[in-house]
Amino acid sequence: MTVESHTLASFPGLATLPADALASIAALTFEERHRADALLFNEGDAPGDLYWIVRGHVQLTQRFEGRGTTAVLTLSDGELLGWSALLRRPRVASARALTETVLLRLDASALLELCEQDPRVGYRVMAIAFEEVADRLHATRLQLLDVFGSR
Amino acid sequence: MSARFLPRESLPALVAALRDGRRLLGPRVRDGAITFGELEHVEDLPIGVGDEQSPGRYRLRARADERAFGYAVGPTSLKETLFPPRETLFRAERRADGKVGFVAVVPKPEATAVLGARACELAAIGVQDRVFVQGAASEPRYRARRDALQLVVAVQCTSPAATCFCGDAGTGPRVYGDAADLIATEIDAGLVLEARTEEGAQLLDRLPTRAVADDERVEAERDLDAATTKTHTGRLAIEGLPERLFAALDHARWDEVAARCLACGNCTSVCPTCFCSHAEEAGATAGALEGRSERERVWESCFSSEHGAMHGANPRATTKDRYRQWLTHKLGSWVAQLGTSGCVGCGRCTTWCPAGIDLVEEARALGDGQVSAVALPDAPPPCETPRDEDLVPRAAEVLAITAETSDVVTLHVRDHGVAAEPGQFLQLSLPTIGEAPISVSGVSRAEGFVDVELTIRGVGATTRALTALEAGMELGVRGPYGRGWPLAALEGAPVVIVAGGVGLAPLRGAIRALVEAPDRFPDVRLFVGARTPEDLLYPREMITWLERSHVKLTVTVDHASPGWRGHVGVVTRLLRRSAIPEGARALVCGPEIMMRFTSDALVAAGVTHDRQWLTMERHMKCAVGFCGRCQMGPHLVCRDGPVFRRDELALLGREGF
Known part of the structure; x- marks a missing residue:
């Protein structure tokens, strides 16, 4: 079952969209609940859907041959999960719910089609995804700089 | 007459x-x-x-x-x-049983x-x-x-x-x-x-x-x-010069003068006002543990690579940085620090410069511009009743040692000095080895003594020797020094605390005060970042904080270990996703780069610069404003900080200060 427009409007980046645009995104958005430890997607999976985390913690992990599976990032309330869906690329990390988690799942193929048809939606969705990716890039740099390490 | x-x-x-x-x-x-x-x-x-x-x-x-x-x-x-x-400041001795003595x-x-x-x-x-x-x-x-x-x-x-x-x-x-x-x-x-x-x-x-x-x-x-x-050469207008020089920090002239400057320090040696100094353990005769030494104060120059260096890295890495530091201090921030220009017009620096760099000519060219956006603070007035500062440590006994991480320990020390406020620091020393400024991470007062907790990461010779101390041994203590966390300014407001790495240590005293007083601090949110789960400080104590209903704690690590189910990611991301309450005030401590980005994230979350406090790290050598090593633009960090309100730190993140 798809969600109501007002559910989407609670996400900051979407609140400014006109009602009809929100409604068309809502029409391709589904709410999902996952128990703790549920695997949401796996590194290397074929291109999937885009998620928004309503509530809960999701851990992204990467396989590191010889070192096991390494957690690289934790995502939480209000954050975008699975941005690679917008590029129609295979998953670059695995996602697992750490807690009971409520997600909004956006049908990525349908969303991309909507983005093409309605530039208001297209611009907004890409702007949100771009901001998320930019933040993660910046945060990854700080992780790489090892700012808490001793010299 | x-x-x-x-x-x-x-x-x-x-x-x-x-x-x-x-x-x-x-x-x-x-x-x-x-x-x-x-x-x-x-x-x-x-x-x-x-x-x-x-x-x-x-x-x-x-x-x-x-x-x-x-x-x-x-x-x-x-x-x-x-x-x-x-000159010699004091003589120090350490006996084989780890006891120490200091004589002024x-x-x-x-x-x-x-x-x-x-x-x-x-x-x-x-x-x-x-x-x-x-x-x-x-x-x-x-x-x-x-x-x-x-x-x-x-x-x-x-x-x-x-x-x-x-x-x-x-x-x-x-x-x-x-x-x-x-x-x-x-x-x-x-x-x-x-x-x-x-x-x-x-x-x-x-x-x-x-x-x-x-x-x-x-x-x-x-x-x-x-x-x-x-x-009266008319070549140098002293009035407004500090602001004009600080307006010119990006002037191309700094590169030109740096290309001529040999960084020899002649100018600072002949200057009748330059007061910067270094202190070192001289004449050390050291056995495995025991030994004697004298602490000597030696003139030092801001042109030296040593001056101001922390853990081997100098915040003023280049000759350009150092020349700019010298000139902006002498003619500029000196006024903000001490209420007077540092230049008396004797011309010695110009005469004795082997490259013939003319201070007046440089200051005139550099100070020709607009008045600065960098606000220079007013200097404190001359103190009528300064305390007698003998720079000599007192002996304090190590009661116990807690190993925190692989390279961090907490010393529990019985001191007979004044109790430190959260955010203040002590100078800890060992004869024959050296002295290091360490933030106080906990204090409990008792009749006649103070028990102090000092969390130390062993990175240099002195801090490594301090982390190797054992119960019953002694160390030298001076202080407390500096300005601590502004607890009174936080009362009634939601408080956000962001700590990175060992930056949690200087905050712990403040956190304890907040945790213990829910009536004064009803909403406390702690965000703690560490390198790995194993690098987290005070995990047991953190659990007790979490038991308090007015305290929320979120921990994140940059690099997870197998089995870690907590957050992974830099600490600034925690702020981004958490709704920061209206009117919140923030305390931040961690590496400077982490504090900069945290400060930006706080602003994005609605916490303006006048409601953020940061604690700065500079090389605090004497801790009382005599040695000039801990300068950061208009500030002597030991005296004006180490805790600063964010809007006082106009130079935060600017290279070369």
């Missing part, structure tokens, strides 16, 4: 009167320069010797007359007398008189007084030498050099006020003398003087007027 005249042939009487039970310092020719030294006879004075100075050049020359004070200034000033280039070394200088001080030199003593005796702390060694300076006869300068600009600096060539006991102006026939103090008047009474003839008065005034005109 009316002026009197001392004929040239009676100069020996002046020398004798000044030497009456005192050491007399005055100008002498030595090694091809006129320098301050001990005078025994009139013949020791540079009679008939003048000087020629220009950028990078100093030469003595024969004068056509017999004047004894017919030169400008030499490379030395009275700085060497009051603040010697090397304070000189008992002999009574001293000075003949021939210039107006610029007297002004320079006034500037150094602001550093050593008029701050919150007073340096007893400097004070002893200062007090021993019983009689000063100034000779007003009538032979300024081409490099002189005391007129522009407002310090000379005439001597104003009671900076000297007796003021002399030399003319061919002798000295026109005027007493400015009671001691000066008594001295004058003992000299074979006579009334000043009109033509003698006219000659003296004419020469002084000429010197006044010459030293």
Whole structure:
């Protein structure tokens, strides 16, 4: 079952969209609940859907041959999960719910089609995804700089 | 008081009167320069010797007359007398059982008189007084030498050099006020003398003087007027110069001057006001544990790569950074720190610069621009009742040691000093090894003593030795020093605390205060970032914080270990996703880069700069504003910080400060 427009409007980046645009995104958005430890997607999976985390913690992990599976990032309330869906690329990390988690799942193929048809939606969705990716890039740099390490 | 005249042939009487039970310092020719030294006879004075100075050049020359004070200034000033280039602060001993002892070394200088001080030199003593005796702390060694300076006869300068600009600096060539006991102006026939103090008047009474003839008065005034005109070069406008220099931090001229500067430190050595110093353990005789050493203070220059370096890295990495630091400090932030310019216009830095860099020319070119967006704070007024700062540690006993992580321990120390406030720091030392500033991470007061917790990461020789201490051993402690967290300013408001790595340690005292007082601090949100789960400090204590309903705690690590189910990611991301309540105030501590990005994230979350406090790390060597090592633009971090409100830190994130 798809969600109501007002559910989407609670996400900051979407609140400014006109009602009809929100409604068309809502029409391709589904709410999902996952128990703790549920695997949401796996590194290397074929291109999937885009998620928004309503509530809960999701851990992204990467396989590191010889070192096991390494957690690289934790995502939480209000954050975008699975941005690679917008590029129609295979998953670059695995996602697992750490807690009971409520997600909004956006049908990525349908969303991309909507983005093409309605530039208001297209611009907004890409702007949100771009901001998320930019933040993660910046945060990854700080992780790489090892700012808490001793010299 | 009316002026009197001392004929040239009676100069020996002046020398004798000044030497009456005192050491007399005055100008002498030595090694091809006129320098301050001990005078025994009139013949020791540079009679008939003048000087020629220009950028990078100093030469003595024969004068056509017999004047004894017919030169400008030499490379030395009275700085060497009051603040010697090397001196012992205390003797330290450590016994085989780990007990330590410290004995102050304070000189008992002999009574001293000075003949021939210039107006610029007297002004320079006034500037150094602001550093050593008029701050919150007073340096007893400097004070002893200062007090021993019983009689000063100034000779007003009538032979300024081409490099002189005391007129522009407002310090000379005439001597104003009671900076000297007796003021002399030399003319061919002798000295026109005027007493400015009671001691000066008594001295004058003992000299074979006579009334000043009109033509003698006219000659003296004419020469002084000429010197006044010459030293008002008009090349340097002092008014507003600090703001103009700080407006020019990105000026291309810094690169040009840095290309000429050899970073040799000559300018800071000859400067009569430069006060920066280093301190080191000298004469160490060390066994496995026991040993003796003396802590020596040595002049240091902001041009040295050592000065200000922390863990081997200098925040002012390049010659450009260091030249900019020197000039913006001397002519700019000195005013913000000490209420006076650091420049008295003597021109020594220009004369003795081997590259001939002209301070006035550089300051004029650089300070030509617009007034700054960098707000320079007002200096604290001179302290009426400075505490006596002897720089000597007291012994304190290690009660217990807690291993926190692989390279971090917490020392539990019983101290008999004043209890530190959260955010303040202590100077911890070990004989033969060294001293390090360490933030207090917990304090409990008791009758007659204070138990202090000090969380230390072993990164250098001193901190590694401190982390290797065992229960029952002792260490040296000085302090507490600095400004701590503004707990009163947080009352009633939601408080956000962001800690990164060992940055949690300086915050722990504040967190404990907040955790224990929900009525005053009803909403406390802690965000803690660490490198790995194993690097997290105080995990057991964190759990007790979480038990309090007014406290929320989120922990994140940059690199997860297998099995870690907590957050992974940099600590700034936690702020982004958490709704920060309206009116929140924030305390932040961690590496500077982490604090910068945290500060930005807080602003994005609605916490403006005037509601954020950060604790800065600079190399705090003396901890009381004497050594100049912990400067950050207008601030002495040891004195004005280490906790700053974010809007006080205009230079945060700017390279080279």
